[in-house]
Amino acid sequence: MKIIRSRNFTAARPWGALDIANMRGITTRLHWTNEPYRWHVNDGEEVFVVLDGQVEMRYREAGVEQSAILETGDIFYASVGTEHVAHPIGEARILVVETEGSV
Template identity: 75%
Template structure:
């Protein structure tokens, strides 16, 4: 199949952070995640683009050792560069498009 049409607002998963694999291109994966629970503090194996498609997510991150937080709403994007420790806490249900190195946490 050479195309996919994904209606992100219709996607749900059987567990928090369940994902629909959309594409893997040149070692980079694109996934649609559904969640209603926080993730865990982590550092990705590479850079990460985190785009909120539906819902609101409080993104906690550390910048030069200082804990910070930003509210991300539908349409907002968070870029986690190399070494950026972060954790996402959705407020209720959220759908998030994540682009990251294949096999990353």
């Protein structure tokens, strides 16, 4: 049993993570960041939940770059093959559920 106060979580570096659970190869991790990630495609599906802060999520559909501002409580679902990059606006805490070892 764990209780995690996500608003209190910080990491030593951007995109540092706290491993919460690994359920048969699907990981749940809490990330803290104040810097963008990098363009990437995950090895499988990804659920990206903004727990605190704001994130500009950039993604490509049919080769065209799109953008959406995600607020606290918003969820971004990246299906297989979705190229995307997260740009926090200030500090953000993000819950990510994805296949273990995914980018």
